[in-house]
Amino acid sequence: MIHVKAFKYEMNMPKRRIHRKKAIGLQRPRLAARVFLVGVAFGLLCSLAALPNDSCFATAGRFMDGYDNLQNKSAFALGLIGESGSRVPWAIKESVLAPPIGWGVRKIGADSVWAAGVRGAGVVVAILDTGTRYTHVDLADHLWTNTDEIPNNGIDDDSNGYVDDYIGYDFANDDGDPMDDNGHGTFIAGVVLGDGTAGFSTGVAPDAMLMSLKWIDSLGYGSENDIWEAVWYAVDNGADIVCLAVGWADADGWRRDWWRNFLAIVADSGITIVANPGYGTGQIPRRVWMPAAVPPPWLHPDQTLRGEPAGVIAGAAIDSFDSYIGDQIGPTVWPDFPYVPGDPDLIGLLKPDLSAPGVGVISLDYRSDTTYMGPGGGSSGFASPHVAGAVALLRSAYSSLTPAEIDSILEMTAVDLGDSGKDNFYGAGRVDVWAAYQYCMPGVEEETRRDTHGRLVEAARLVCSPNPSFGPIAISYAVDSPGPITIQMFDLAGRPRQEILATDRTSVQGAIHWDGRDRSGHKLPSGIYFVRLSAGRLEMSEKIVLMK
Template sequence: MFDNALPLDINPSTLALEPQPANSLLPDSRMNSDFILNSISEQKNFETILEQFTGLSNSLAQQTQLVSNDSLIQAGKPDLVINKMTTPTSATVTSTINFNYTIKNQGTASTGWSGGYTSFYLSKNLTLDNSDIYLTDDYSDTLAAGASRSESTYFYLSSDLAIGNYYILAKADEYNYVEESNESNNIFAKAITIQELPKPDLVISDLTVPSDAVGGDYLTIDYTIANQGLGSTDWNGSNNKFYLSTDATLTNSDIYIGSDYTYSMEAGTSQNSSAYIYLDETITTGTYYLFAQADGDKYIAESNETNNLRYKTINITEAPKPDLLITKLVAPQTVTAGYSLDVTFTLRNKGDASTGWYGSDTKFYLSQDTVIDANDTYLDQVSSYYVDPDTSSTEKASIALSSKLAGGNYYLIAKADGNNDLVEKNENNNTFYTSIQVTPSLDGYSSFNGYGLVDAAEAVAKALGQNPFPSVPNLGGKNWGADLIKAPEVWAKGYTGNGIIVAVLDTGVDRNHADLSSNIWHNPGEINGNGIDDDNNGFVDDYWGWNFNGNNNNTMDGHSHGTHVSGTIAGVKNDFGVTGIAYNAKIMPVKVLSDSGSGSDRGVAKGIRYAADNGARVINMSLGGGNNNAELRAAVEYASSKGAIVVMAAGNDGDSTTMGHYPAAYATQWGIAVGAVDKRNNMADFSNRAGGTNLAYITAPGVDVYSTVPNNKYDTYSGTSMATPHMAGVIALMLSAKGTLTDAQVRSILISTSENSPTASQTNSLSAFLSPVDMELTQSQFTGAATNTQPTWTRNDSEKSIFITGETVHISSQYEYEQASLTSFDQLTGLVFQSQLTNKEII
């Protein structure tokens, strides 16, 4: 609008008569920019106002000479100045300045639609130039001639701003939005001093330490930290550090012993604190300066960075230390490779401190001399706990010797604190040795793992009188068990178990499982469901085998164990699930245990005879117990005489021998006893060992085995139950290659081709079984070892029974599934396992 817009109470009769100042004339197009008419539209707006209040016509408005091409009125101009600014005389960096200022239009015309922007700068002088520091700007609305307005704004002083004296320069109409009558009077200045932000200053104002301390013990340090600066530490606390020095100057070579944290502090305050510091037992005895350093990490910017230290002297004495040595070592003069070496030794602590809870690991070596070095053979270690000062402990160990150990004369060396876990008074007296003679193993048998890992490729090749089959690529993934025992090498030669019946004496089999259904045996001499014993074998409608627990023909698996075992033996080779070791063999379901896992040893014996009489060439028994039963023994012998090979789980008790576990102990004469290993061919903690009595004990994969379970599902189980079907599958492959093999021949071939045999191929090594990925170390699934808890046995002579592991009543003649524990503690074996299954009845 016009700068001289009329007030609403204007008298229109006098409008034309008012003398017009010279500068109110409006220029025509020939005049220069010193004159201004905002717009023709503003002219028309003004004429409209006139009409509203006077009813005058356009011709009358023209008579006022407001607009004419020939008679022009000169316009006035605004003139903006800052005439007041209330900024502080001083401020600190990182502070925000809120202030007021007054802008005035001392010109003769309004600023129009905008009062422009006022900008603020920090300058070292009164002249605004490009070197000055921009602070902020503030917008002003329209301002009438002669009017002024008080405005407020703020700016922030950056932390990187140099301290010193400045001027705050305020410049009105910074961007020249307003055309003014005077463009040189827009700047207003006010002095300000920029000061440094007040800083804290942390000192250790008091320090109390004991005059004496012992290495290997804790030290209490009491101290006071004070902030004697002018500023707060804000949210920062102080990490105060402590050192030991041999002089009064703290350097990088001094011993850092610990720290203590104190929280944020306002200026002029202090805090008392105590630090509980452990003095390492390796610290040399002597007198030290104990330094306390405030703000030890230098996180806080202080006004004085040179006064953070305070020290006191302290005398460090030697820590009591244990001193372990072997004072006696008793071992047989002669031992056979592959068998256990039983030793007794005395461990003495002649020091003045206990070994503590971590105790000592005594390690054993076989050496050609009396000095332990990299050429010696490490055997085993025995842990001893809390050996107190000036006491002795007599320990025993049964050390498994490799069947591949070369015969000869050795020194058996025992080394106390074999892992150097303890700091001892004397680190040079830990060893003790005695002479021993090792007789070489003639057949490779080991009391630890029998004849070692089965090798399907070499076994089948030897059955055919051929050289070991060449290696093929691993299947990988969940088929690692087949890779480990070299089953794919046998498949590549065309031997897949075709024509071989494998009886599974277990909880039954889910014959409808998609990965098993085409490989389930049915009795060819029986018509299903006609109620007649068609083949006169004494069992009516045993079309799908027989249930010796319920004395009926229902062989379905209401548990899961038998189905899992069956998938490992003969899971169908397809594009899903699992592939069995003998994936073209047939599974004969023989149910000898109920769905809850109980049954009798008589039922198992009958199941063995049924399988042998009805064409089974391999009988898988992933079960066992502690009773040497004549009926069961006779059944095993009977099956072997009929050409069937019995394959028996070694047991999950973690025992040093399988000889107390039946029917596996019958492998001294018939069939194969099977121990469990993991994917790296390490013996499973839960697996019973072979023991000192030579029997056909061979190992197979039994840890984290993936296989079929009922209702078209799959799961991962562990146990010698899972190792046994791997072995059964290998024997089925052997028989599919050469069906005339007898029990004695199968035993002989497996023994001579397994890992430990002197005649086994040298390619039978872990690196030949596993892919580079599988060779990587993985955490064991088993989180404990045998404890001192002993099983509780009660006798029930009314029925010699077989139970699945985990039944609450433990019977002296009991048999169990050889599946590893599912709960945290197995009351029968004392072993702790990681749970893999969901059935809580089983352990």
């Protein structure tokens, strides 16, 4: 376990010049304080290169063969078997022509998004941690660079206050080399964007770019001052995502409010922040670590207390069986999210926001450029980079999405686990980035309206409201085309779930209500569905979201 304790520091504005900071106008308070920061569990069991009797990996950790003859320990990490030794049904044998893929990457559907041609290209992810082994072959081709800086010349070429900040910066030691001498940051970076060059695909978004910002030293110590500067550096240098897989114990006081305001402004600048909510230690409602306790950029409908959104998405850990790891961590409390135990009206702020794989994870070894470490995890520290990678895939595919839109899409399309809806164990559920990607795809009616011969059709209308919906949906339609008219409901797999309307009339407009039930009268689960209207040669559809 890494214990990260902040040093005493004077909270004065730094002499360094950070341009976008001035534009969005938050000043750091001029007070001194001590804080106690806590990192994540880092109980890595072994290096893959040292796995005994494992034909899949040679001494350099390179992929050599299929998944046959794996030891149970490594097979669990690869997602082939569960904790009880039973086979995981969705795990499939890899071709020897491609590296195997981590079970967590598959579990959240990232490999399906890859198959659609989206792998995170064009997205910069700032990893704020112990640094990274940026020379690892799984990272080396995906480094963000400061093109205004000449590396290793000892000069601040771009006059931004940071000497030799070519691929990031080491705020813990105040130099331009964010090399990892602890291991945690490299492991996190591998889960976000490791590309599998050395033989194992660990990363959710393998074509994303890494901005390495080190604020924790080799012993696991860091300061609130350094993380403040690191976040601002990410803002000022074009990061799209900030991944914080560490945190510190929640507490009252002005600093808590200040961090909320600060990170809300960061989110308003377009940066999505993903953080580690902790293991579930301490007392509710102070169990969620900072900064994960900060409200998310979007409030789920189950968040019945409607306080002010802010900017932090918190990801909790699950295993390959979708079982929650650890104890309940939420809710947390803010003045606009009051909490009274047992009071259904004063529920506090629901946390976490999402769940993702956080146990049995394999990632990059900070001691070598070609090897891996694991299986490790058992905490939300390894869940948050899975969430950050999912965000990177969405930003890559749909670059105009805001942090609030990304959060809402991921929460609405998550696989609901535990209690129905958003809860204080799983949040809105397990991330399903494939469903999120599909949700963002335009529906047929948003692109064109054509008949079955490909001709554009003008005299047609199909509108579903409300959307998303928690209950009945009003479907209004207008067509002028010969032949029978049908309106059907399909799920994402293309399976018909309900026939809502069937008529022989040939020129019609009107509205009907659908009660959210399938052909058998059962309520359909939360998810994405398509309403399809067919009238002669005309077909059109509209995408809808059902929520419990």
